[in-house]
Amino acid sequence: MNKGFFDALALLGNENSVSVDTLVEKIKSALMKAVKKSYPDCENININIDPESKTFEISIIKEVVDDDPIDDNEINIHTARTLDPNAYVGGMIAVKIDTAQFGRAAAQSAKQSIKTDLREINRENLLSQFQDKENECISARISQIEPSRGTATLIYDKTELYLFKNEQIPGEVLREGQIVKVYVTGITNKEKKPIVKISRTHRDLVKRLFELEVPEIYDGTVEVKSISREAGSRTKIAVYSKNPDVDAVGACIGPKRSRITNIVNELNGEKIDIIVYSDEPAKFIAKALSPSAVESVTVFEETKSATVIVPDSQLSLAIGNRGQNAKLAAKLTGYKIDIKPLSEVISAAQESENEVIELADETDTDSVNLDAADEISESQAEIHDEDEAQQ
Numbered sequence: 082m083n084k085g086f087f088d089a090l091a092l093l094g095n096e097n098s099v100s101v102d103t104l105v106e107k108i109k110s111a112l113m114k115a116v117k118k119s120y121p122d123c124e125n126i127n128i129n130i131d132p133e134s135k136t137f138e139i140s141i142i143k144e145v146v147d148d149d150p151i152d153d154n155e156i157n158i159h160t161a162r163t164l165d166p167n168a169y170v171g172g173m174i175a176v177k178i179d180t181a182q183f184g185r186a187a188a189q190s191a192k193q194s195i196k197t198d199l200r201e202i203n204r205e206n207l208l209s210q211f212q213d214k215e216n217e218c219i220s221a222r223i224s225q226i227e228p229s230r231g232t233a234t235l236i237y238d239k240t241e242l243y244l245f246k247n248e249q250i251p252g253e254v255l256r257e258g259q260i261v262k263v264y265v266t267g268i269t270n271k272e273k274k275p276i277v278k279i280s281r282t283h284r285d286l287v288k289r290l291f292e293l294e295v296p297e298i299y300d301g302t303v304e305v306k307s308i309s310r311e312a313g314s315r316t317k318i319a320v321y322s323k324n325p326d327v328d329a330v331g332a333c334i335g336p337k338r339s340r341i342t343n344i345v346n347e348l349n350g351e352k353i354d355i356i357v358y359s360d361e362p363a364k365f366i367a368k369a370l371s372p373s374a375v376e377s378v379t380v381f382e383e384t385k386s387a388t389v390i391v392p393d394s395q396l397s398l399a400i401g402n403r404g405q406n407a408k409l410a411a412k413l414t415g416y417k418i419d420i421k422p423l424s425e426v427i428s429a430a431q432e433s434e435n436e437v438i439e440l441a442d443e444t445d446t447d448s449v450n451l452d453a454a455d456e457i458s459e460s461q462a463e464i465h466d467e468d469e470a471q472q
Contacts, residue, residue: 087135100200105130107202111194112139116178122152127175140175201273207268207275214265214277218289221279223259235263235279248280251313253349262347264289281311290347291318294340298330304359309412311405316351317369317413321358331356358414362387366418369410373399376423386417393422431435 090108094101109128116126116139125142143156147170150156155177161168200250221235221242231246233255244263249255263279264286270276282288288305297303303322310316322329333355334341345353354372359365363378366387376390391399398409399420411418 082244086137090132099199099206100284102134105132107195107198111198113311114142114194120178122151122154124154126174138177140177142173143176145172145174164290170187188362204275207240207277208271211265211268211275211277215267216265216285218262218264218286218293219279220260220262223255223257223261226255226257234323235261240277242277242279244279244281248282248351250281250351251434253281253313262286262290282310284308284310284316287318287344287348287353290344291333294343295333295335296328297322297329302327303329304358305458307413307415309341309409311409313349313351315405315409316348317354317356317364317409319356319358319369320412330357353407362414362416366410366416369413370399370406370418370420373406375399380416384417385415388419388420388421389419390423390426393424396420396422 090101090104093099094104109130112128113126116128117123120126120141127138127140127142129138129140131137141153143150143154143161145158145161145168147158156174158168158170161174164176165174204208219237221237223233224236224241225234226232227234229248233244233249235242235244242263242447244255255261261281262282264283265364266278266280266283268275268277273357288308291305292299295303298305298320302324303320306319306321308316308318318333320329320333322332337363341353341355345351356365356368356371359368362380362382362426366378366380366389367375370389370391371460373391373395375395378390379388381387389399398406401409407418407420
């Protein structure tokens with residue numbers, strides 16, 4: 082019985098990442114409560130659980146008396162000597178008890194107490210394990226994928242984590258046994274049953290991947306200023322070098338594109354545009370619309386918006402498929418961007434110029450008409466004067 086108990090104890094400790102010594106203390110506490118329920122008058126209860134010697138004993142320490150015991154704390158000398166021939170009146174003797182005698186209620190109470198303790202231990206272990214992992218990137222192994230909902234179960238340091246379908250990169254096919262990097266977005270329900278939330282679609286996953294692959298970002302020489310991402314499709318990342326001798330974009334790409342290739346592979350082929358950050362909004366916005374060429378940028382700080390003029394041939398590239406390039410550029414820079422083709426601007430300018438010319442022509446015509454009216458008035462005055470003279 083003891084061997085089976087200690088085998089189960091070791092298995093329980095391994096499954097819950099709890100030391101056997103910690104479990105022994107929790108079980109002792111639970112059993113003490115159970116014994117006291119079955120033997121409420123007992124004052125001296127001894128529980129001995131020793132994994133090394135495989136010893137599991139529960140006993141009540143009783144005083145040996147010469148007459149009838151008044152409660153469970155005493156034992157008659159004759160009964161005592163059947164247990165220990167050396168027992169004597171006034172001495173103490175340990176009377177072993179069988180856990181089966183506790184009764185169903187007491188045993189259930191002990192079991193529930195151990196479960197509660199294990200939950201608390203697991204809660205504390207989980208918080209301790211992931212407290213410093215929040216907002217960080219970790220590598221975990223996929224152990225199972227649920228066919229119906231697509232939820233992937235990941236194992237990280239013996240702890241199960243769940244990567245839900247909406248947190249997976251669109252179009253990505255995960256496989257059991259695969260090692261993937263995930264971003265720990267946070268821990269919820271910390272006071273009761275903590276849940277570690279992970280994601281592969283979060284934009285900061287890209288930032289952490291660059292920190293892992295690019296030493297210049299990790300040591301602070303190159304700084305990631307902002308990121309915008311449409312997971313599974315495209316990411317734009319703005320970087321800035323604090324050292325004029327270090328090329329921020331070149332550092333991110335790496336020798337023979339090794340660094341950026343590793344990141345793209347981890348993100349299932351997602352395209353990544355690396356942008357050089359600028360303190361000048363117009364320059365930053367122009368660069369953010371890469372790979373499109375830009376003619377000019379007019380920034381309106383009061384509305385945090387900008388009008389961008391691009392060559393007609395670059396319009397579709399600047400806007401992107403379903404407006405993706407423009408949206409990512411807007412998120413990256415923090416400005417609302419209005420993109421216009423160069424021909425439209427030129428056409429609008431010509432129309433405006435024509436309107437000015439027409440207005441000028443109308444003004445000249447009015448002047449001519451006014452001069453003619455003045456001449457007619459003068460002629461009429463002269464005729465009137467001649468008529469008066471004849472009279």
